[in-house]
Amino acid sequence: MATVTKKKEIPRQPMPEQDPEDRVGNFDEVPYGFTEELATLEAQRCILCKNAKCVAACPVNIDIPGFVALIQQGKFLEAARRIKQDNALPAVCGRVCPQEEQCEGSCVIGIKHAPVAIGRLERFAADYERRMGAVTIPEIPPKTGKRVAVVGAGPAGLTVAGDMILKGHEVTVFEALQGPGGVLMYGIPEFRLPKEIVRAEVDYLKQLGVEFVMDYVVGRNSTIRELLDEEGYHTVFIGTGAGLPSFMEVPGENLIGVYSANEYLTRANLMKAYLFPEYDTPPIRRQRVAVIGGGNVAMDSARTALRLGGDVTVVYRRAREQMPARAEEVHHAEQEGVKFMLLNNPTRVVGDQHHRVVGMECIRMELGEPDDSGRRRPVAVKGSEFVMDLDTVIVAIGNKPNPLVPRTTPELKTTKWGTVVADAKTMATSIPGVFAGGDIVSGAATVILAMGQARLAARAMDAYLHGDSVANPAADSP
């Protein structure tokens, strides 16, 4: 390996992974990750650009050439620490970021060859540090005496907590569910993001001094107002994430056997229904399953259903190129045997006399003119309806923002979609001292975008606590 000198002669290194035939029978993680040798070899491919485009394309601006250079030198622990300067959750992001649209999508090597596998290298460094038990606690500046309340322990909340504790503030994270992690625990399946990794990242924050309060619903147990006025918090971050699932609004959607992806995945992931009956929550284990949607959540649902023994078809109204899911997830789903019915749109769910699903009527679509999103708009082909024989339909077409905080905080400005209005640069909401980020602001987006917004919010919250004025969207009505 060391004999290879010309960087461009090294091909992009594939990551070893579980055989598709084996992995559909378990919930273990699919890719094994790079070995030290593979990581070093892959890192050699990077030319360490001075003005690196990958850094600019990263929502949290990780020093990518910096950490890749350290991997080149075999300084794996140093590489992990370099990443952690900008990203509190590298083991998570290395696994779930859409790198092809971000860092790797702008990699210079990628113009002529395959881009440097930045995501896999990030994952390697973080895993290496954890496996070596070498996670170190950075020096924390003297306490400022300021108290920060973080509402929701998902990716955005965890990021704010990590940033604010390192600035010397006291941080309390409130979470409604039984454990921290948010979508990382209830949404993303074990085979894509082992929960042990999420726990390790949360433990790191606890070691830094972040306090976690579980089973606590802000909006019910305390309002945002009460946190500020009565409970002694100086600033609040709202990261309450996704809320009620969207449905297709076709007849038959309340039939038994139609589930939101949120419910389906929460049962499997958070409640560990796949370990039933060791765990008490029963899984949804059915024979013929259709998953509606083309995003990561649809892929996660389809691959979960497959592992629970179903015959699974993804039904998506647009074409392959337009699927918003990460390329790797679609590839993995296909490898495992998920079928794809693209350019088909459900028109009706069919039930029997007991309100149980027995089928779903779809209509074929073709691509027409581009719509507002620039994607060619799918148009129904008249008279092409047909019925699929099914017992389960999983709807994975997105969520509305969680309604609890907006409904109990009348002075908080929201959009007509129920998302919280926040300044794009500071994430400040219409209430002074209250900031927001993640899906509660952007609707349904990715983990890393939530973390990017959280990073902005933390910066502005710190400034706010130091008495600086912060742009506030209350002044300019949308």
Add this chain to the structure above:
Amino acid sequence: MFEITKKREVAPNVHEIVIHAPAVAKKARPGQFIILMVDEKSERVPYTLCDWDREAGTVTLVVQEVGQSSRKLVLLRAGDQVAHLVGPLGVPLEIERFGTVALAAGCYGIGAILGIARAMKAAGNRVIAIVEADSHYLHYFRAELEAAADEFIQTTIDGSENIKGHSIDVVKRKLENGESLDRVIAVGCLFMMMLAGNVTKPFGVKTLVALNPIMLDGTGMCGACRVAVGEQTLFACVDGPFFDAHQVDWSELRDRRVAYSDDEIQAVARTDVAAPRRERAHARTA
């Protein structure tokens, strides 16, 4: 962890459980519910808040053993702890001075109307509490409800004591006799609540029912608890639990309630304690 401070069986297979949960007690209001996990491997199960004591920091639940999760809970004793308890959840019941309010209840609902009866009376209403049970020995909270309501009526389905029939039969008779009721609130099994809606509809009396479909997170995320009300699909956890009985699609709801019963039979079969398999529709828990 949340400690059980008191537990007693108030009727056969009806357990009053008092749990120390100050953050919940502080904000609890009539009609709200909590979600409880007995241990880290348990289901998340919704239970109605029957009563609370802000000073002592406790909440009171009435629990019937109907499946794996409720069995785990009723097997605990005072001094034991449950892993998770979150609430108060759901929209509090509208409490105003309506005039005369009839509360009809059965099963766990007898406990559930206690807090409502007190609040309605405090708001200046004349409160009639009408409770039903299959037989006389299944009644409970007699003294508490008698003290909380202006008029207290017990029925038994088998006629073994007091009035024979359903609680809603009493409501019907009152309406037929020209008695004026400004609001009816029914809490109990699904069949009983559906009957309540059917009885009051011709009289045009606003009737609210507490719907408890299967829930998972209980905070407006999973969508498992959706119910068709009028033209809309609503979510019991954040829009409910109280809905207009005259608007609810009852047949759909009845089927949704038992959506997991086959799966749960597996769970029940694996414990050594014999479980009484009551009709699923009577289950408070999913």
